[in-house]
Amino acid sequence: MTRLLVLGTSQAATLSLAPDLEGALPGVQTRFYALPGASWSRARLDEAGRLGPAPDDRIGRAKSVEWNGCAALDMAGTDHIAVCAPRFRLFFLARSLRERDIFGLPRTGADHAISAGLLTAALADWVREEIAALRPRLPVGVPVSLLAVPYPLASDAPGAPQEDAALVRLRLRPAAARIEAIYEAVIAAEVAAAGWRWLAQPAATRAGPFASADRFARPGAFDPARPDLRHMNADYAALAMAELGQSLPPAPPVAGMPARHPLPAAAGLA
Secondary structure, three states, X not given: XXXXXXXXXXXHHHHOOOOOHHHHOOOEEEEEEEOOHXXXXXOEEOOOOOEEOOOXXXXXXXXXXXXXXXXXXXXXXXXXXXXXXXXXXXXXXXXXXXXEEEOOOOOOOOOEEEOHHHHHHHHHHHHHHHHHHHHHHOOOOOOEEEEOOOOOEOOOOOXXXXXXXXXXXXXXOOOHXXXXXXXXXXXXXXXXXXXXXXXXXXXXXXXXXXXXXXXXXXXXXXXXXXXXXXXXXXXXXXXXXXXXHHHOOXXXXXXXXXXXXXXXXXXXXX
16 A cells, blocks of 8 residues: 655645545555645644644644644655645746747747756756755655646636736747747756656646646636636546556555556546
8 A cells, every 4th residue: 555645735735636536546545735825835844743834824724724634744654745836937937938039949029038058057946946945844765756736727817817927928939839848858857856756747638838728627717706727627636646646656565455556547648
């Protein structure tokens, strides 16, 4: 039995929507622990080694109890940790490229340009910063996978954050697919260099560069009063968790328990 712990922001909580995890991930015992983004960014281990909000984060502590049923999480006995939280400066990247072209890639007519090498170096620094910030929250010696936070939905929505609008402009660039490939290649390389595993967003959930397919929208996602293009539905969670399960190393057989079998292919995963 592999004891899996999924940590992160509300994106990790979204993954808990996956139906029938026991049936979809045989031989895997899954727990979830999530905090709002601002609280996750300040989360820390306490003296007992439990993960939870900062002591002065009253909102985070209340949300920890509301979402997880505990003020802090005991991670003892965990075989594998999956973190769904870092966006690796995605929206900053979109804003930074708004008025810049990249040498060697199709131009947009922007007044300024940077080299692909400079872009790659900047991305690598950003990823390393995220990894360095994450390490103190995790127990030493437990294998770690970083799960891609899904890109926002492909369709725009009135009232959506300006950050989402910058990403929409990035998607329209003629070199958008190549920029996405550079971005994800740097993440994969830096995560591997840190000794962790990177799982990109499932291909079946995408709708072009930097976009998730609208069929994975949660109910009310496009409500003008409160649009939410960033959190996906249970269908997305099922696909993402299935890919995570397939990536886990097999657990050592336990006396009286058969060895873990490969996961069945999930619908839409090819």
